[in-house]
Amino acid sequence: SQKIEQNSEALNIQEGKTxxxxxxxxxxxxxxxxxxxxxxxxGPVFLLLIRENEKEKRKERLKVTFDTTLxxxxxxxxxxxxxxxxxxxxxxxxxxxxxxxxxxxxxxxxQP
Amino acid sequence: xxxxxxxxxHSVIEKGQTVTLRCDPISGHDNLYWYRRVMxxxxxxxxxxxxxxxxxxxxxxxxxxxxxxxxGTYSTLKVQPAELEDSGVYFCASSQGARSxxxxxxxxxxxxxxxx
Numbered sequence: 359s360q361k362i363e364q365n366s367e368a369l370n371i372q373e374g375k376t377x378x379x380x381x382x383x384x385x386x387x388x389x390x391x392x393x394x395x396x397x398x399x400x401g402p403v404f405l406l407l408i409r410e411n412e413k414e415k416r417k418e419r420l421k422v423t424f425d426t427t428l429x430x431x432x433x434x435x436x437x438x439x440x441x442x443x444x445x446x447x448x449x450x451x452x453x454x455x456x457x458x459x460x461x462x463x464x465x466x467x468x469q470p
Numbered sequence: 471x472x473x474x475x476x477x478x479x480h481s482v483i484e485k486g487q488t489v490t491l492r493c494d495p496i497s498g499h500d501n502l503y504w505y506r507r508v509m510x511x512x513x514x515x516x517x518x519x520x521x522x523x524x525x526x527x528x529x530x531x532x533x534x535x536x537x538x539x540x541x542g543t544y545s546t547l548k549v550q551p552a553e554l555e556d557s558g559v560y561f562c563a564s565s566q567g568a569r570s571x572x573x574x575x576x577x578x579x580x581x582x583x584x585x586x
Binding site: 457 | 512574575
């Protein structure tokens with residue numbers, strides 16, 4: 359089964375800087391990779407989805423890259439704001455199976 | 471438009487008792503999922519409904535867990551009898567489903583279950 363690794367340590371950055379979060383997986387490349395945001399006591403909120411044949415996807419201040427050779431996805435938040443502080447979850451979906459495999463998440467703290 | 475709603479938000483029961491969690495998906499979403507997060511672990515898939523049919527229940531931990539989705543609308547997840555290791559947060563999610571793949575999932579706020 360897939361094993362997903364996200365930095366377990368919190369990422370602390372200054373407001374206005376770019377935050378970069380990493381998601382590594384160990385086995386075969388998934389068909390799709392998704393990123394979610396989760397605030398304490400709340401459910402995950404969908405941010406972006408990228409397909410295995412896509413290298414990069416953007417949405418406003420967010421950018422996701424997908425490198426199937428490195429088995430890695432990077433998630434960037436540009437011009438970060440304190441309101442971006444949350445836990446960010448990476449989730450993989452295998453072709454033909456709609457179940458998501460989640461990473462443990464990385465907590466981002468943006469300091470004003 | 472209402473999002474995914476889950477009830478109860480928190481349930482505290484004794485070991486051996488029964489608990490039923492309910493999920494109301496977004497109207498028109500045929501796909502309904504149950505996930506859970508136990509303490510210190512990742513969110514894990516339990517099962518997937520398409521309308522009233524169980525499409526994939528490979529994540530259900532054992533036969534103490536029973537999920538239903540009568541009529542293809544709301545869903546219930548019953549744990550009977552509950553054990554200490556069942557404590558955690560149970561999330562429900564729904565989606566319209568993309569042409570291929572799960573697509574964007576809309577999650578509820580979760581039902582926290584504490585088994586004493």
